[in-house]
Amino acid sequence: MSLIKRFIPHFFVILGFIIASLAYFSPVLNGKMLYQNDIKHYESMVKQQNEYRAETGEETYWNNSAFGGMPTYQLGAKFPHDYMDKLDRLIRFLPRPADYLFLYLVSFYILMLVMRIPWKIAILGALAFGFSAYLIIIIGVGHNSKAHAIAYFPLVLSGILLVFQKRYIWGFLLTALAMGLEIQANHYQMTYYLGLLALVMGATFFIDAIKKKEIPHFFKSVGVLIVAVLLGLATNATTLLSTSEYVNTSIRGKNLLAESTASTSEKNGLDYEYITEYSYGKLESLNLFVPKLMGLGRASDLGSDSAFYQKLIELGEPRDKANYYAKVTGLYWGEQPLVEAPPYLGITVVFLALLGLLLISGRLRWWLLAGILLSLTLSWGKNLEFLTRFFIDYVPFYNKFRAVSSIQVLLELLVPIAAVFGVYNIFNDKIPFAERQKKFLISLGTFGGLCLLFWLFGGSLFSFKSSSEIQLGIEQPMIFDAIKADRITIMKSDSLRSLLFVLLVGGVIWGMLKKKLSENMALVALGLLIIVDLVGVDRRSVNNEGFISKREYKNLFQATSVDKEIQKDTSYFRVLDLARGFNNSHMNYFFNSVGGYSAVRPRKMQDLFYEHIQKDTVKIINKKKVNVKWMNPEVVNMLNIKYVVQQNEKRQLDVQQNPSINGPAWFVYELKPVANHKEEFEALKTINTKKEAVLNVRFTRLSKMRTSYVPQTNFKVDSLANISLVQHKPNQLIYKSNSKEKGFAVFSEVYYKNGWNAYIDGNSSPIIPVNYTLRGLQIPKGKHTIEFKFEPQVVKIGSTITLASSIIFVLLLIGGLFYQYKKTGNVVPLSQDDK
Template sequence: MKNINFSKQVLPHIVAILSFLVITILFFNPIFFGNKNLDQHDILQWKGGAQESIEFREKTGEEALWTNSMFGGMPAYLVNVEWNDGIISGIKKALSLFLPHPIKNIFLAFLSCYILLLVFRVRPYLAIAGAIAFGLSSFMIIGLGAGHNARIGAIAYMPLVLAGIHLTFTKNRILGFGLTATALALELRENHLQITYYLLLMVIIYGIVMFADAIKKGEAVGFIKNSALLIVAAIIALGTFFGKFWTTYEYSQYSMRGKSELTTTSNTNEGASGLKKDYAFQYSNGILEPITLMIPNFYGGASSNYLVQDEDSEVLKALQRTGDSKAANQLARYTSAYWGNQPLTAPYYAGAVICFLFIVGIIFADKKYTLWLVIAALLGIMLSWGDSFKAFNYFMFDYFPGYNKFRSVTFALIITLLAFPLLGFIGLEKLIEKGLTKETQKKLFIALGTSAGVCLLVALFAGMASFTKDGETQLPGWFLNALQEDRKGLMRGDALRSLLFILIAFALVFMHLKKKITFPVMAGILSLVTLIDHWAIDKRYFGEDNYKRVRDNSFFAMTEADKEIKKDKDPSYRVYNLTSYTEARTSYYHQSLGGYHGAKLRRYQDLYDHCLGPETSELIQNLQAGNIDLSGYGIINMLNARYLTFGPSKTSIIRNNEALGNAWFVSSVETAKNPDEELQKICTIDTRHTAVVDASKFSLPKNITYDSSSSIKLTQYEPNHLIYESNSSTDGLAVFSEIYYPIGWTATINGQPANILRANFVLRALEVPKGKHKIEFIFAPKSYSIGNTATMISSIILLLLALGSIGWSLKNHKKD
């Protein structure tokens, strides 16, 4: 057994882990020293929608699987469901050194990228710099501030998966097998399939390039064997995710990610099965916008940064000179520093140092790595262009499997943000290995000239840009001129800033090649420079406003309106917040017609677009005119919106006595030939007395008569278990104000199975025989029960294989 050299083989890794830990603690110091938590908008909305599921779990110890808190009702798979994945969760906690959620994802990103660089033979002290660049890229920090915890968590494991794959092909196939299975299981557990999709694209490109290299070297058979081993690793990892995958896939067919059944809305704007193009590509980079990877304020910076807030801005001075405070306040709304066309954004900064090193990597790294990572980096940029490069991205949307399920295509830049530091530090290691010769010096100056040259050109010719977004040409000329001057100043200032950091990085590398400074000094200062570069940019978009006191629950503090509504002890009714359809604060205390979720049921969204939305607009207009007759709002009433709210006070509530309740018998049934006709009819019928059933999908009720004295009421409510009592002298059709979902729900009448019909486009209905009956609805999808068992078994297998691969590697290391 070889003696371990502590200073070379152990100490660097201790330094790396301690560095990552200290950086994480210092960057998020209010959490550790100020008794604060992150104030994340999307997480607040998630808490609102998840509260019913959380309370049910605390009360029963079981999973609800369905929630009625948002959009009338929907599966809770993508809201709040726990799985038998405690082993995977434990591995994550151990790897993150039990740091608090969600900031542990930044530490994991450091660690993951560090391991990746080590696997690609980058020495530890250099790998620290690369890991800092990846973990502190503004993409990560901005996402964390917005509450995109699953996205950042999935990104954190991307390098670890690549490390396992590359290790399998190059050094230690058994350890690589175990690392790949574990890393992929961790990646999949975050359940952000869009990021995993981007990772898959990187792996596919890697596989193609490396297979071509293997053929060239006559090693194709070995490549195929290693690939087979990785397929087994992937299967095991997928097993740990099987339950989530099955339920998500099952639900996706009926969610916004699935295809609308309406032929009137199906056109070239929509994929064969997925989102509409205008929705999917709403957030698309302009062609030049990826330059923000090197010059963050190239497009002005964050859209939320208003120049009028800067005391030294030209636009503020111009507004002050007007002397008209009313006009100035109106124009202040148009002072966003960002002048691109995205509705809401902030720049994704890779780092000036990293961009310089990326060029170094292109020049000096092994050609196979250069080919892989340059293609990957360009792919990330091209995908981020979205609508700005229709020919490519519409092709991807229409023909690439699964791609039309995703939106916010600028997220694809994470491919680029990983490729840049990886290739950069691989190339830097290769340059150092070759040493300083006339040839390497010439190539190094080419890298400097390319990267620094871009910054210099931007600084010198910044005035050639328009600095004007769509719609701003109508603004007063004096105001627009001041706005353009400020934006030009931001671009020029950051171009010079990036130039400075590139020159510093070049000087460090050059001085080491000239043997003026040692490797550890060069690597250490480079890490510090990288940290300073990213820290300063990140703090533009992430500061004290991103924190709140630990016990600050003011967002969900019960209002007077909430208190008044909660006096109603009926087990189930809905509240409609007329001030906003897309919010989930209402869902924290009540069952809501609205909500906040990117994967609501497609039929419910279609109902909102064609019926509920227009009906709501009409209702608001009538209420503003003093007309509070609610009898004519069939959609709102059939959704059992007993309370309408438009503010936090007790007086901002309207009790809707026209709401139809939890269930009712109808006197007539109208048939529809298809979903289009079904939706058209439901927008106009009297939902109190008439139901609409799609005859192409459901057998029509027979022998239905109406008893005006019949009754049906909800007697017991749980999200996944509803019990009704009915009483009627005739056979009838009961419509239930519960959202129809075809998988997992079963109904019984007096314990005997009953066929659930879909009525009124989104609701459930049952044929109920005469007499007194007990009616039950139970939600128990097999995809969860079977999938949860598979998750547990696969997690155990994964743990055993991971431990076995580590043990095998250690044993063979001792033999060496």
């Protein structure tokens, strides 16, 4: 009976989290959906494989509609024996996106209990973490996998801490389970950042172990955690192995065209400028506790009541032009090219966090402080170049990820932890009253003083200038002064807002210290202040207005008149969308396309697009430099691009048919050998792709069967020779060929060495990469049936490992429960004595 009583508070806490999650995203109760732009793109990208699954009941691991063709490993592929996925869906039982908010809250609450925080105070931490502005913003824009991965951060830390608390069995099981769920969320950048935090924790724990002479316990704990992590990884073996296989061909892999002078990072990962494009400004860090200090995100509109708008009207600008400038100029004046909204941590939470860091001691203080500093300084990116360059050049895998500001997710986790300990210790009578009062006054003075300073003197402290005014040509002093006035107004408004919250939180704590408020009253008051503070900012960017009906959502994928025109053609072809650009997924929903929307797009197709399909060049026309787009028709033809969509003179969508396409497959007269990938890429500018193909001889040198791959480079092509596509599925293509001479055929399909197999009349035949990105095949003379099948061995191997590791985990879990029961008479890992 006592066991049930112990769980009653937790039951009602979880029930409260369900209610809070549904209340914030209340339109889901009416069947509405949150419009998430990234998810709209994703739906377009995966439509082909979803349709195939629905029609056949089978899974295709190749998607032919995106980037000319790519594996589905990072496009929602469903793998055999993926039991972590099933468990995760069971945990996230609420309608999306309330499920992610619920997961934030529950996961952090568990962490607080593991850290031996009373459940009432643990609730405050869960609210501070779950409603942190950045975590809500990423849900709003559709970064679901990112939100998903972050939500399991606290659970992974819970397992690690249990092990170091010498609860080895439960720590092992929870770490293995949490890591399995973390990897299943499928956002490796977030998991990588969690790994950096784990290393920081490990370093502080090691130093602490030396001081306390507990080195054996430290290494025992590390050993237990390594095995647990490996088990968690093994339960996702298919996902990890397939991703590892594919990443080398994506933009995160080796740059095949990098110059010899390029840095190691640029040769083996993303280039420096791309990685640091979204670098958080040092000064911008202040909006972690004053949200509008640097304006709002991209959704902000200065409006017709702004000083800027009125100044434009005063200067004689037409109202429509003034309205346009008011919308595009915006209030944001930070250093990033674009932000959705400020990553506000909450002045209430930051206030309590500083209090916590001042009141706690030992290894907890140091790993929290080190993690916070690491997260903040790395988020500055190119604004702290020496540190960023060091991590890019020397820290493994750091150069695989872009948007360095994303590492602030560690701040979102660590600051609420520190805040919880601030509340816990301010109530702790074991700490002398004088010390608690002193640390409280330091926190109050720090943030109260800063907010007061910004409110009173902020207008003269900052420049309030951004690059957008220069780009729009409205940097004239009078106009900029008007923009500056608007930015000062909202900065002062939120500075005052933050100051009021500091005073309110300070008043609650002061009342508790002076015994004017009971602990329960103080906790309720602090909880309400945290909710009002965070939700008030959250609702500025993610609110009920972002929800649409399911019917409206379906209408987002309606075919345009241009799409309908192309759909009349039932042959096999690709579409090039120059109007929307390379990184847009509209065409993927309806047709096979060479573009798409993915953070792991294939590098070779990106290379072709920006250098051969839509390259920005400068021409001299009438003695003036003019920016023009250059297109290599041979590359367009070899990719079987039959339709090109672009804007006409009236800025309306228009479609043109390409009459010169090479078709799905064709025989060539000659193979042109080149020495490396760069020469292969450059040769595409000069060859006739209908008659010639470029062969990288490096491929033949890597093969032990060199002579069987390319016995000759010149071929006879009789006038009646033909090869035609007779059947196509995403993972299977069948051709018929007829030729009087032995020949070499090029297929307008992306070459991917791991998984695609070719068969001529049922007999295996080697696929030869040609033209930088396509497949080639030697065809015997006569009539033949040629079949390409995508048969990835990585899925079979990974699924076997996944199944075996899942069985091992279940057996260990049962064994752990049995051991706990035999030892204590119940299966609950925590006891009152643990407190």
